[in-house]
Amino acid sequence: MDNASKNVSEAVILDAARAIFTEKGMAAARMQEIADRAGINKALLHYYFRSKEKLFDRVFQEAFQQFWPKVEMHMSQPVDARTVLRGMIGVYIDLFVERPYLPNFIISEINRDATRLEGLMRDVGVNPSLIANYLASQMKAGVLVEMDPRELILNVISLCVFPVAGRPLVSRFLWQNDQEAYQQFLVNRKYTIFEFIERSVFI
Amino acid sequence: MDNASKNVSEAVILDAARAIFTEKGMAAARMQEIADRAGINKALLHYYFRSKEKLFDRVFQEAFQQFWPKVEMHMSQPVDARTVLRGMIGVYIDLFVERPYLPNFIISEINRDATRLEGLMRDVGVNPSLIANYLASQMKAGVLVEMDPRELILNVISLCVFPVAGRPLVSRFLWQNDQEAYQQFLVNRKYTIFEFIERSVFI
DNA sequence: TATTGAATTAACTAAGTGGTTAAATCATTT
């Protein structure tokens, strides 16, 4: 019996959908291509997920969840600001090394249709003020330079995200398309970002 | 006579195309919608630009050119590193305040089809090594902290680009969707980015 | 084994999609 094509479950469809959606985006993705990749009939997609929109929503929400790493982990017990920042950067870079498609996918589709955001907020549950408050307290304590803590958070995320989201540009212009060198740079970046930030914000 | 609809030129079509393409991206943009926006017939688009692809290429190339600000300007006469970095940041932020659609458009479409890059490189002519060499010399002179100059360039661009490319996210999560506050933050960012970098890299 | 409901499919539809064509109009020059 043809085992590979039997017992096709949601998971197989979602894997295929994720691959196609993240590679081509919502608009350019084709239901037929997703079906082909999943090794099933196109109608079966509509059986499991009523529409392209609903299938996409599911894929996007899963991606979005991953995009908000659980940095609170690094704050559960009282630790110093260095550990918190190092942890934040590490979580992000590790995530993007493993799933390089995430940043561009999120950024592109959020810009394409921002209405989704409110609903996602509710479902995923994000709370940047936790870290913001922690950073603010460290500033008041004289550990960190005084600045808008949101801006510090944003700087950390910017430095982590852009090199991945803009990979083709970065790799081409700054690393002469040497993919191995780019990859090496990205892994090292966990440390270079921290050093860069450390010099700037620690008193 | 209906003056508004006469003498429709390339420029009008390109304006419409830019608006639609940058808002929706290549795949989701519709030739009919571009025609409507330009106030012309759909066939006229194909008269001026043979295909959707060619029309898109034109729009994209113009956008891409703008994306590479002429920072060399700030290096023509011997100036200090602070002026160069300040100028670089200023050019970028000013550009993005005026054309907020640019970063996301470039990033999205470059990721969607990276083959375009090589051709664009040739046409636009970009040379990051000029600034890289200048920064390296300033490091050797003891003005700047020693680091990979490409990484410093990348950090500057990251800090400028991400807040704009990720606007819906940033605005929602960190500024509670207060558009005015976000706009104010972006304008101020010209200075906060510089201060952030200055503390990190100047000895 | 007969029943039943879920899983799966081939074939189809209705609504676009980018692109073409051939004819009409406009503006300029002779």
Next chain:
DNA sequence: AAATGATTTAACCACTTAGTTAATTCAATA
């Protein structure tokens, strides 16, 4: 005004798209 070439249009075409339908197979269970 006649001729000419650049604009502009309505109507059309071949093809692709997401989504539907009605029939079939599969798996569990009574």
